[in-house]
């Protein structure tokens with residue numbers, strides 16, 4: 676998927692919502708547990724309920740790998756379901772990969788050769804050869820962790836460098852030269868919204884994947900104020916705040932309501948930015 680296709684979808688749906696599919700079998704309604712594949716059954720219901728408001732889905736691989744081969748199968752079935760029924764919606768595999776070049780090549784193939792994702796989240800810690808293999812696939816995205824939403828982002832990412840600036844700024848500055856705004860995005864936590872102003876000076880045109888609204892307390896309004904660019908440039912993720920908003924049989928209806936509420940707020944923010 677190109678950035679223009681993504682922006683077109685944002686304009687059409689008046690939303691830049693990414694729904695996180697962090698599906699924990701211990702949190703899904705009892706009734707689904709008798710299904711062949713409860714995780715897939717839950718995801719299918721969530722996807723059908725939220726597709727009108729979402730421009731992206733982000734399955735976090737930890738929630739699938741936890742269940743071994745069966746979990747991977749649930750992931751693949753979910754991706755295929757989205758591809759077959761909502762082909763315009765972007766899929767980012769939140770896998771946080773990154774390893775020496777030949778290993779990274781296998782990671783990239785694992786997701787991209789079979790079209791299991793449009794983008795994969797990557798840790799940039801080991802440098803360029805860990806990211807390069809992901810940039811060799813047309814229309815696919817390397818989604819680099821820059822400034823994450825967790826409190827421990829202070830341990831490394833927020834360290835001040837002797838040469839000036841923060842480590843995360845150096846990561847963005849150096850890594851943005853490895854690809855383009857057409858094949859790289861950055862992860863910036865919504866809990867770090869004020870830092871988006873400086874980040875936009877380094878990368879005015881890149882799309883940013885922003886987790887951390889809802890359950891982690893980040894503000895959508897602040898994210899838009901500091902991070903939105905002239906083609907929106909934002910994919911704001913909510914996982915628990917949507918998929919577990921209601922643990923009863925009505926979970927899908929409530930997820931739709933929550934997604935619609937977020938999309939309505941996003942529509943206002945897009946209009947306020949003249950988009």
Ligand SMILES: O=c1ccn([C@@H]2O[C@H](COP(=O)(O)O)[C@@H](O)[C@H]2O)c(=O)[nH]1
Pocket residue numbers: 695697735769822823824825862863864886887888889890891912913914915916
């Ligand atoms: O900095 C980061 C990077 C990734 N995540 C992931 O996003 C979702 C957030 O889930 P919520 O339930 O909406 O809090 C989850 O998959 C994280 O692993 C992040 O939160 N922060």
